[in-house]
Amino acid sequence: MGLVTLADIRAAAALIAPVVVRTPLLRFDDRLSVKPENLQPVGAFKIRGAYHALARLSDEARARGVVAYSSGNHAQAVAFAAHAFGVPAVIVLPENAPAVKVAATRSWGAAVELVPMAERESRAHELVAERGATLIPPFDHPDVIAGQGTVGLEVVADQPDVEVVLAPVSGGGLISGVAAAVKALRPSARVVGVEPELAADAAASLRAGELVRWPAADRERTLADGLRAEPSELTFAHLRAHVDEIVTVSEEEIGAAMRRLVRDTRLVVEPSGAVAVAAYLRRAAEWPARTVAVVSGGNVDPEVLARVL
Amino acid sequence: MGLVTLADIRAAAALIAPVVVRTPLLRFDDRLSVKPENLQPVGAFKIRGAYHALARLSDEARARGVVAYSSGNHAQAVAFAAHAFGVPAVIVLPENAPAVKVAATRSWGAAVELVPMAERESRAHELVAERGATLIPPFDHPDVIAGQGTVGLEVVADQPDVEVVLAPVSGGGLISGVAAAVKALRPSARVVGVEPELAADAAASLRAGELVRWPAADRERTLADGLRAEPSELTFAHLRAHVDEIVTVSEEEIGAAMRRLVRDTRLVVEPSGAVAVAAYLRRAAEWPARTVAVVSGGNVDPEVLARVL
Structure with missing residues (x-):
């Protein structure tokens, strides 16, 4: 199965430049920076x-x-x-x-x-x-994956010596594109996917070496409503080729990461958008000094936001 | 009294580049973009x-x-x-x-x-x-004003045809620097200051043509705790030279602008940081198509944020 290439992602970057916000990296603490894709026009990298x-x-x-x-x-x-x-x-x-x-x-x-x-x-x-x-599929298409991959291009442009990139996994479009870009530009960097424990089908699939399906009713349990999809054959091929590991996080950890992002980086983040930071916080001492977490979106109902403040 | 120049501000931009986030302009609606200075390392343009x-x-x-x-x-x-x-x-x-x-x-x-x-x-x-x-004074110093003026440089760089720039006024350091940069680079653009009605001493001073002092106890009434200072002779000289108008906003309008910023641009904003957007919303039909509001800071107590959600 043909994977999306760095050239595809660079071509996408040129096409989307007129509408996409060139998000900066924001310091979270001494070792972590976040890529605030919640600042995009629709509040998410999906644009x-x-x-x-x-x-x-x-x-x-x-x-x-x-x-x-x-x-x-x-x-x-x-x-x-x-x-x-x-x-x-x-x-x-x-x-x-x-x-x-x-x-x-x-x-x-x-x-x-x-x-x-x-x-x-x-x-x-x-x-x-x-x-x-x-x-227009949400993730199962090379053009969609190439578009999401521009996040990875920008991460490496802004932090050329990045050591770890953490990104959420749902259908896998974001991490497929990001991993394709990061591994092409900086092969030594680790690309780590993050899932809620309650929707950890991609982690199970990578362990099994083949797509493992979780019932939709199980995946719907997580508050991270953007992470309830499951990879396709195309995105799973990218995960197997490029993703080093998948970390899972609890619902409580997701809420705590949302709170930290609101308070410390002044970003409004949805539960799905906070999982990469939750994975960082879960084992903060283990990550290297130049870690980047993709904050994927910020479309959260105000009641949910108020609960985690 | 010598005013800060474009050359001073350009020199400042070079010196501060290592630590300051190059904030993007974010679309708020069809006519307004915001400059999210709440994303700076300390949560405010003050850095x-x-x-x-x-x-x-x-x-x-x-x-x-x-x-x-x-x-x-x-x-x-x-x-x-x-x-x-x-x-x-x-x-x-x-x-x-x-x-x-x-x-x-x-x-x-x-x-x-x-x-x-x-x-x-x-x-x-x-x-x-x-x-x-x-x-290190908060505003009454040319080096401080030149540093804050880099906000104006970036606004014009990102939107060269900007028609109006709205920015909060407290001691006046931010608007002095922003106005010096904007008026030098784009003389046709209007620079409009914004104050809470409860701390509208700069508006009174501009009307009177001289510094009008409000008792500190009066200025402390506003929830916008970052806007309780009053201009110095130096910043007032910049206001008189470069600022076209000052708009005042109510406490209710400040809260409504905070809510809109949280919901529509996914930014956590303190009351002082929301006044420029409040001024835009107060008379939205009057502003031209290319208006920029400086969102100056995001250090808000979570209880205050929860109240406006």
Whole structure:
């Protein structure tokens, strides 16, 4: 299976530059810096992959519109990118998606359909068949992975001597792209994925050497609603090729990391966005001096935020 | 009275580059972008002026140490800069400074003295006399103003066609530097100061054409604890030369702006840091399409943050 290359990621960087925020690295403590992707236009790194995928569509394909299904942030990203390109979009969201994410998706002019978690994908494919629209998958596409990989390009540009990069794993698009970039530019750096203990299917898959499926009902237990997806064959191939380890974190550790990010770095972070910092804090003494954690998103319901303050 | 020049500010930019975060502009809505200075190492723009002032001290002066008095963020900035240069620091804080600011100042290794608000300045001068240390004033010094002015350089670099820059006014160091930079680089841009209605002494001074003093007890009424100082002759000269207008905002408007910043831009902002956005929201229809608001700081007690969510 062909993996995304550094050249693909560099090409993506050029295409997405007009809309993506060039996020700085922020010092968290003496050894950790964070990459605040919660500051992107849709509040998450997802804009990178989604905008890149739309940028590469033909005018003809754009005219027929796009469809996406997502646990939330990808939905907003496709809606934002579709708005930017003047393309009609239908977004299929799970019924339990946070209200803030549903509202934000609609705010970009996309049509939203709410369906049970397990029916998202099939409903999206129905819409594609009905309309001739293009499905923009949340992670299972080389253009999406290449877009997310620009996070890794920027990390190495800003910290060329980086030793460890920590990033969340859900469907695996972010870590696939980041790992492809980091390993190409700095082979000695370790790339470590992070999952909630309650949705640790990727860790189980890497241990088993093949994709291990967890029931959706199990993965839905975590508060980290952005980390309930599971890798595809394509992203799992990237994980096996490039990812050194996956660390799992508890729900309590996720809350504690959110609190620290709010207080110490003045970032509003969603549970999924805090897992990489949670993994750092879990064994802070073990990480080397130049560790970077990707803070992937900040779309959190205010009640959830208030609880962890 | 000599005003800070563009050349001074450019020289400051070179000196502070090693420690200051190059903050991006973040889109707030179709017309407003924000400059998130809450992402600086001490959670506020103050690191720019303080670090610059210490960078320009002789080795001999550094060996004798530094002293600062402040309503909070300047204290942390001097403590941080002193730590970076290996210089001993004593910080004089008002007794009512937020606990989070006191703790942060101490965390950088500085000695802290808590005194009544009105005695801060005299106690700092005593310490200078006793120790031969150098006073690093929060705003009344050209090196501090030049450091803060680097915010303006970056705004124009990132948005060369900017039409309005909104920035908070307290002692006036930030807006003096920002206005000097913006008016030199883009004379057609308007520079607008923002104050709480409860501490609107600078607005009164500009109307009167001379410094109008408000009793400290009046200025202490605002929740925006970073905006309780009043301009000096030096900063007032910059305001008269470069600032087009001062807008005042209510306490309610400050809270609403904090809430919008948390929800829409995922930034943790202190009340003082939100006033420029509050001024934008107060008369949103009037501002032109390319308006920038400086979000000056993010050191807020969690209880205050939870109240506005």
